[in-house]
Amino acid sequence: MPETATALDLLRRHQLRITDARQDVLRCFIGRGFAMSHADLEALLADYDRVTLYRTLGTFEEHGIVHRVLDDSGATKYALCADGCTDHHHHDDHVHFKCELCGQTECLDAVHVPTLVLPLGYQATQVNVLIQGRCTRCLA
Ligand SMILES: [Zn+2]
Ligand SMILES: [Zn+2]
Ligand SMILES: [Zn+2]
Secondary structure: HHHHHOHHHHHOOOOOOOHHHHHHHHHHHHHOOOEEHHHHHHHOOOOHHHHHHHHHHHHHHHHOOOOEEEEOOOEEEEEOOOOOOOOOOOOOEEEEEOOOOOEEEEEEEEEEEOOOOOOOOOOOOOOOOOEEEOHHHHHH
């Protein structure tokens, strides 16, 4: 994700109709830089009803703009995808980092999930790696 990507850029690149809700949700992700749950978005965007926010996130996930982030908070979180994701094809093979001090989870795009060899008879459809520790902001 280049720093300069704007909400409008992203919607155009993924050929999505431009709506206020889509732009506002994207701005929240771009401005914050870490994963957000539905509840986080609802708190930031009180003007939109829950259904609109659900639909918007669903559309973004489908079109390769956001991906799911599994952390231990119990809520599904979403984060912006890197440039490689397209419609129905996510390539988010990076690890996620959850800070035990500030509680935020972020994508470490440069750190790839290692290839794991499973026992015979097992087939992985999704691999999630969550690292917990202290983030650079909290350590500064
Ligand atoms: Zn993705
Ligand atoms: Zn932190
Ligand atoms: Zn991620």
